Amino acid sequence: MENAFKTLFAEFMREDTKFESIRRWRNNLKGGKYEKLCLRYLAEFCVVYETTPDELIKRRLAELKSDDLTVRCHAEDMVMEYYKSLVKNTSGKAINVYRKIASFYRYNFLRLQTKDPGYTVQREQDYMATKDETRKMCELLDLEGKTYLLVLAESCGRSGAVAKLRWKDIQEELHSDKVPMKIWLKHKVKMARKSYCTFICKDAKEALQLLMKGRKKFNPEAKVFQTGYSGLRKKVMDSAEKLGFYQNGNGDQPFRLHTYRKRGQTVLEKAHVPLNWVDRILGHVPRGAQAATYSLPDVEALREEYAKAMPQLIIYEASQSTKVEGITKEELKQILTVLLPNKTKEIQKLLS
Numbered sequence: 001m002e003n004a005f006k007t008l009f010a011e012f013m014r015e016d017t018k019f020e021s022i023r024r025w026r027n028n029l030k031g032g033k034y035e036k037l038c039l040r041y042l043a044e045f046c047v048v049y050e051t052t053p054d055e056l057i058k059r060r061l062a063e064l065k066s067d068d069l070t071v072r073c074h075a076e077d078m079v080m081e082y083y084k085s086l087v088k089n090t091s092g093k094a095i096n097v098y099r100k101i102a103s104f105y106r107y108n109f110l111r112l113q114t115k116d117p118g119y120t121v122q123r124e125q126d127y128m129a130t131k132d133e134t135r136k137m138c139e140l141l142d143l144e145g146k147t148y149l150l151v152l153a154e155s156c157g158r159s160g161a162v163a164k165l166r167w168k169d170i171q172e173e174l175h176s177d178k179v180p181m182k183i184w185l186k187h188k189v190k191m192a193r194k195s196y197c198t199f200i201c202k203d204a205k206e207a208l209q210l211l212m213k214g215r216k217k218f219n220p221e222a223k224v225f226q227t228g229y230s231g232l233r234k235k236v237m238d239s240a241e242k243l244g245f246y247q248n249g250n251g252d253q254p255f256r257l258h259t260y261r262k263r264g265q266t267v268l269e270k271a272h273v274p275l276n277w278v279d280r281i282l283g284h285v286p287r288g289a290q291a292a293t294y295s296l297p298d299v300e301a302l303r304e305e306y307a308k309a310m311p312q313l314i315i316y317e318a319s320q321s322t323k324v325e326g327i328t329k330e331e332l333k334q335i336l337t338v339l340l341p342n343k344t345k346e347i348q349k350l351l352s
Contacts, residue, residue, distance in 0.1 A: 001047055008052075009043040021053045021108050028107045038100045045082055045101055053104065060110045075105065076114045083117060127245050127254035128263055134315050137239040143334050145235035147211045148225055150204035151183070152257065154313050156264025156282050157198060159257035161185040163229035167212075168220035169195070174208060180306050181205045182299060187283050196283040197299055199306045203316035214335035233257060264313065271309035281306060 012022050013036070022039070029035040046052060051059075060075050079101050086094035095117060102112050129137070134153055138146040152162045162185065169184040180199035187194050200208075211224070225232055236257065240246035246255040261282065268278045276286040277297055297305075306313075336347045 005043055005047045008046060009040060012039040012043055012053075019053045021057045021104070025053075025104050025107045037096075038103065041097045041100045042104055045079075045097070048082065049078065056105075057108050057110060060105065064110070073113075075110075076112050079112060080114055080117075087117075126256050126259045126262075128259045129240070129245065129255065131315055133243060133245070136243055137236065138315070140239040140242055141235055143207070143211055144225055144227060145232065145239070147204070147207040148232045149236055150207050150315055151200055153260045153263070153315055154200040154204045155183060155185065155198045156261050156268070156313075157185045158188065158261065158283070159233065160229050161188075161283075163225055163232050165224040166220065167218050167222040167224065170208060170224060171220070174205070174212065178303075179205065180303060180310055182303065185283060196280070197302060198281050198283070199303060201310055201314035203314055210335075214337075267309045267312045268306070271305075271312070273305045273308060277302060277305050 011017055011019070017023060022042075025038075026035060029038055042053060046056070056075070063071050063074050066072050079098065082101075083094050083098045086097060098117060102114075102116070105112050134149065138149055141149060148162065151157075151165070152159060155162060164186060165183070170181075173181045173183075179202045181201075181204075182197055182199055184195040185198055187196055208224070215222075227235070237246055237255075240255050265278060265282055268281060269275070273281075278284075279286040280297060280302060333347055337344055
């Protein structure tokens with residue numbers, strides 16, 4: 001089965017693939033990693049059901065001509081059967097697989113009639129770390145991990161979007177006196193490859209200043225977090241595991257990075273920020289009739305609304321500031337290593 005998957009996936013990835021349905025689908029995808037993941041999931045689906053994408057479309061066309069309801073619903077039943085086989089162990093992947101396969105049918109003009117199953121109740125049961133627990137996690141992290149966690153917790157951004165921050169997304173206000181500080185995050189891929197404005201508190205801003213202090217000159221596209229999303233996630237989840245509210249490796253995962261996004265929305269709503277403006281800060285499609293057209297606050301108006309919730313959003317209070325005065329040996333080691341890359345051994349020996 002593994003060989004069959006590799007062969008089929010390789011064929012999907014070819015620009016001149018022999019499958020007409022794949023070419024039509026790819027014309028509507030965004031490219032990059034997202035497109036690759038779409039093709040991967042469909043290849044896995046085709047291997048399991050021993051078929052090809054063109055055969056799926058041909059069969060779907062024939063089924064829709066039938067008067068037998070069971071025959072007409074065969075594609076829906078097959079996709080939902082596959083979804084249910086995945087959701088038992090990997091609920092997050094299951095819904096993503098369902099949506100990508102549904103996208104394949106949609107862009108071949110044969111939309112599935114099943115309702116999107118959405119995420120399971122499991123997400124509502126996720127553990128939401130308190131401020132104190134988040135600070136304890138920060139104490140277990142290196143400078144990069146701590147900065148990532150603070151920005152994630154206070155920006156209400158998606159964990160992947162925060163991990164992809166570039167210098168151009170933070171440079172405008174990093175060395176200004178403005179608090180909360182404006183940063184730019186990318187919208188979810190299916191919305192558009194555009195940025196939206198959100199904010200962070202003083203402690204996250206100071207952590208960013210410290211992280212960038214030891215860097216050499218960089219261009220606007222330079223990454224803020226050089227480790228990458230997978231490495232950053234591992235750092236944070238390992239710290240959560242050490243504190244006992246995340247058990248890695250046995251399927252029990254009450255804590256997720258996404259809970260900081262939920263925390264942010266909850267705090268903003270409790271501060272009576274208008275719902276459409278909460279959506280702007282979170283990078284959501286605004287709620288309500290015609291909201292996307294008529295509710296267009298400027299950056300300063302959003303900043304004022306965010307500031308109402310800042311006392312609850314901030315992780316380190318003023319008395320617990322993360323500023324340079326409290327720099328740790330580990331943080332100093334990282335800065336010196338960047339500044340003096342040829343003296344790594346000497347730096348480690350000096351600060352051991």
